[in-house]
Amino acid sequence: MERDNRIFDIIEREHQRQKHGIELIASENFVSDQVMQAMGSCLTNKYAEGYPGHRYYGGCQVVDEAEQLAINRVKELFGAEYANVQPHSGAQANMAVFMACLKPGDKFLGLNLSHGGHLSHGSPVNFSGLMFEALEYNVKEDTGLVDYDQMEEVARRERPKLIIGGASAYSREWDYARMRRLADEIGAILMVDMAHPAGLIAAGLLDNPVKYAHIVTSTTHKTLRGPRGGLILLGKDFENPWGKTNPKGELRKMSALLDSAVFPGVQGGPLEHVVAAKAVAFGEALQPSYKDYQAQVKKNAAVMAQALVDKGYKIISGGTDNHCMLVDLRTKFPDLTGKVAEKVLVEADITANKNMVPFDSRSPFQTSGIRLGTPAITTRGAKEELMGDIVEMIDTVLSNHDNPKVIADVREKVNKTMESYPMFAY
Numbered sequence: 232m233e234r235d236n237r238i239f240d241i242i243e244r245e246h247q248r249q250k251h252g253i254e255l256i257a258s259e260n261f262v263s264d265q266v267m268q269a270m271g272s273c274l275t276n277k278y279a280e281g282y283p284g285h286r287y288y289g290g291c292q293v294v295d296e297a298e299q300l301a302i303n304r305v306k307e308l309f310g311a312e313y314a315n316v317q318p319h320s321g322a323q324a325n326m327a328v329f330m331a332c333l334k335p336g337d338k339f340l341g342l343n344l345s346h347g348g349h350l351s352h353g354s355p356v357n358f359s360g361l362m363f364e365a366l367e368y369n370v371k372e373d374t375g376l377v378d379y380d381q382m383e384e385v386a387r388r389e390r391p392k393l394i395i396g397g398a399s400a401y402s403r404e405w406d407y408a409r410m411r412r413l414a415d416e417i418g419a420i421l422m423v424d425m426a427h428p429a430g431l432i433a434a435g436l437l438d439n440p441v442k443y444a445h446i447v448t449s450t451t452h453k454t455l456r457g458p459r460g461g462l463i464l465l466g467k468d469f470e471n472p473w474g475k476t477n478p479k480g481e482l483r484k485m486s487a488l489l490d491s492a493v494f495p496g497v498q499g500g501p502l503e504h505v506v507a508a509k510a511v512a513f514g515e516a517l518q519p520s521y522k523d524y525q526a527q528v529k530k531n532a533a534v535m536a537q538a539l540v541d542k543g544y545k546i547i548s549g550g551t552d553n554h555c556m557l558v559d560l561r562t563k564f565p566d567l568t569g570k571v572a573e574k575v576l577v578e579a580d581i582t583a584n585k586n587m588v589p590f591d592s593r594s595p596f597q598t599s600g601i602r603l604g605t606p607a608i609t610t611r612g613a614k615e616e617l618m619g620d621i622v623e624m625i626d627t628v629l630s631n632h633d634n635p636k637v638i639a640d641v642r643e644k645v646n647k648t649m650e651s652y653p654m655f656a657y
């Protein structure tokens with residue numbers, strides 16, 4: 232068969248875009264060669280519905296080993312008693328938890344989407360908001376911090392069955408212990424979606440939600456630096472509080488409910504090539520150099536946030552404890568939307584995304600903010616010194632957003648700078 236040059240040319244162009252640009256999307260990263268190799272392997276050819284040792288297809292004895300390795304490694308990484316590594320994405324992992332813990336129409340409580348929450352935590356256009364009754368808590372307008380008092384007030388009044396912690400655009404540590412006390416008080420399940428900070432948590436740089444929450448979900452491709460995918464963890468398995476039984480009438484543990492919710496509940500055959508790549512990434516995360524990488528991600532983010540503040544930008548909550556920050560553009564450029572900021576930055580080969588800020592006066596299509604993160608640029612070997620230069624370049628582009636010549640000059644500088652940074656430096 233002829234080589235499909237059309238698609239491989241596209242892939243090469245994307246490779247060049249990634250190589251020559253400054254990647255600041257907080258949810259992205261660059262994987263190692265061995266993660267990439269596992270993903271592009273013959274494991275993609277294999278059907279393996281079920282779980283290691285209990286499959287619905289023959290010939291699974293080898294992929295069983297890969298999946299078991301992924302499970303064992305991620306359990307070690309986060310100190311979990313149970314892991315499911317099959318969710319195809321973070322949203323699928325969350326969907327499986329909803330399926331295991333709730334019935335359609337049940338109430339649950341998550342962070343307001345426009346305050347940093349994720350679509351799968353209750354957006355009206357997502358399965359979570361369409362099939363269940365979504366309640367929300369906010370961040371405080373003055374501090375930008377999660378409003379735990381309000382969370383408690385809503386939870387005590389509405390008595391949701393599930394409380395969700397975790398976010399897509401929140402730069403501060405969470406009070407998981409307080410959330411667990413609240414869940415226990417009202418008889419709810421606490422789920423923490425650690426998709427964003429999972430890598431920092433794995434490296435011990437942030438508190439580990441597995442110690443507090445009933446259930447923890449994550450993606451594997453953000454700070455964690457694995458292939459695109461999801462996972463579910465239990466710190467400790469527990470009897471489900473809703474009396475769900477198996478066909479033999481036996482009460483099922485939460486681990487069994489979650490396994491059935493992932494397959495056959497919301498997915499068919501697992502992507503064993505991606506599961507193998509997850510195993511590789513978890514193995515990398517258990518190496519000492521991973522701690523150095525994550526420490527640098529955190530340091531770079533803190534320096535970048537401070538450099539932005541020094542230039543007159545407002546960072547929601549004033550700074551960052553993790554890998555990301557949400558910039559409210561209105562203090563410096565009242566007329567510049569996040570949409571335009573994203574566009575002109577992309578023209579300068581600096582990739583970031585527009586994002587609503589809490590209590591935003593603009594729509595989700597325009598927004599007043601941008602979200603920035605350091606996982607990807609740090610994988611390329613960037614240290615604190617580069618953060619000041621990056622902020623300088625961002626500021627030049629935004630201050631000259633209607634000047635194509637200045638933007639082109641910055642692009643040249645970006646491309647030149649990135650020549651000295653390999654795609655994977657750790």
Ligand code: PLP
Binds near residue numbers: 258319
């Ligand atoms: N949960 C959180 C907190 C996220 O930020 C995201 C993605 O950005 C997801 C879940 C969903 O992950 P995926 O895009 O893999 O479905």
